[in-house]
Amino acid sequence: MEPTATVRKGTYKRDGYRCVSCGATSPLTFQHRRAVGMGGTIHRPVIVDGLTSCAFCNEAYEHGLQTVALLRGWKVKKWVKDPGRVPVWFPLERSWSVLLPDGSRVPTTEVAAKRMMADVYGEQWELELAA
Numbered sequence: 001m002e003p004t005a006t007v008r009k010g011t012y013k014r015d016g017y018r019c020v021s022c023g024a025t026s027p028l029t030f031q032h033r034r035a036v037g038m039g040g041t042i043h044r045p046v047i048v049d050g051l052t053s054c055a056f057c058n059e060a061y062e063h064g065l066q067t068v069a070l071l072r073g074w075k076v077k078k079w080v081k082d083p084g085r086v087p088v089w090f091p092l093e094r095s096w097s098v099l100l101p102d103g104s105r106v107p108t109t110e111v112a113a114k115r116m117m118a119d120v121y122g123e124q125w126e127l128e129l130a131a
Helices: 005-014 055-061 066-071 110-121 123-130
Strands: 028-032 050-054 088-090 095-099 105-108
Touching: 005 028, 005 050, 028 055, 050 055, 055 066, 095 110, 105 110, 110 123
Parallel strands: none
Antiparallel strands: 028 050, 088 095, 095 105
């Protein structure tokens, strides 16, 4: 399901109108952090469900970069009820942030981000991290 125009615009604004992964400014897409459609959520995404991504990185998240995308919070497992609990790595800023429902984000430490990931994913996170 597509985000509303307000959610899309708020996501782009929060992310500085650039791809969170590579910094490209075009062509930008709304990256669904949770799976949508077949086997995914049927709910219209809210701002913590999305990131700004260029079309190239968005495609890569679904294929070759899928594990990296999960480890960096660019994607979340479809069973995660609240993607706002999964922090996001912003490589251009070399920092982790927690996305808030109001469209802002709060920087957090790497230690806190890893703790949050472990709280959400449990043992699965530890296995992914070790691989």
